[in-house]
Amino acid sequence: MKCRLVEQGLSACGNRIVSINGTIASPCEIGIKYENGKWYRLIYDYVLSRPEDYLSIYQSACNHRCLFCHSHYFSQHGIGTWMSAEDIVEVARVYLEMVTVKEPRERATMWHASDLCKHCGYCIEYGIRGHLCPKVLKPSQVVLSPQGYGPARNIISFTGGDLYCRTEFYTKTFKMIKREFGDELWIHIETNGYGLTQKNLIELISAGLDSVWLDMKAYNGKVYRELCGTSNDVILSLPARMKDLGIIFEVVLLYIPHWVELDQLKQFAELLVEVDPYVPTTLLAYFPEYKLSEPPPTLNDMVKAYRVLKSEGLKKVKIGNIGVFCKSLEEINKLIENIGLEAIS
Secondary structure, X not given: OOOHHHHOOOOOOOOOEEEOOOOEXXXXXHHEEEEOOEEEEEEEEEEEEXXXXXXXXXXXXXXXXXXXXXXXXXXXXXXXXXXXXXXXXXXXXXXXXXXXXXXXXXXXXXXXXXXXXXXXXXXXXXXXXXXXXXXXXXXXXXXXXXXXXXXXXXXXEEEEOOOOOOHHHHHHHHHHHHHHHHHHOEEEEEEOOOOOOHHHHHHHHHHOXXXXXXXXXXXXXXXXXXXXXXXXXXXXXXXXXXXXXXXXXXXXXXXXXXXXXXHHHHHHHXXXXXXXXXXXXXXXXXXXXXXXXXXXXXXXXXXXHHHHHHHOOOOOEEEEOHHHHXXXXXXXXXXXXXXXXXXXX
16 A cells, blocks of 8 residues: 555655554554455544543554554554444444534534533532533533543544545545534544645545644654654644634644643744634643653643743633642642633643
């Protein structure tokens, strides 16, 4: 299978994935195939995910090898079930029957989920609202999934291993979802952005893609390559290109001590403000996983980082992975005092 990025004059990701049989090959050779007239994607699982509150399709095999990947057991290994566009549509059909919140297209993001629910489950378990509750939903709109309590929003998100550089499976799947469900179900992807060349992005949008979660990881090119194994040249240009194309998008940034700290977060903020100061932006606290054992950021680190992003002009910033750096109710309350409840994802 010839690399589509190379065909477009770019570099291949260079990653190698281990198949279920122990063979080693490129991620697109392991995680995607064309057979009997259909495109198939290797899917590890699908579930109503928290705190995103949408149907997440977890894909095996990825064009990145991130040192801190929390999905390495399926992103770096070819495990799962082969699913066609028709299979995904049937999963989506069942999920639509579970939906309790119908979002408008402009809210088809992870960023907006915390406006509705903080996932404590108090309204179900105890019949009262938790002290962080946004007080938006009725208890009947809160349902239990394998990842906890929350609403089920009308969004299907493709996440996990990233192979959007191979558009064939996705364009077929997106077109079929839109043909079957129209605007009843928004299509969202979580991506590192490496495969979203202008050509690929236009193909995906034309097929029905509604929104994009762009995980930008590191601004410094050398640091990015050390963390992820690839260049971030295409990725840094994505916010401007997505804005020009009119796609809904959100950005996820990471605070990784000794790797991605205030200087790079400031550079990200400058880049994003130039594109759109109102782009929904989530700053996540990194935690040790896979091959990276650096300690996570502290509460003070995260507050300082939040203030840097805001001081550069970003208007819509939230902080996530609160449990990584807040170990008590007292620390959560301190965080709220510093940044406000609305800024907690």
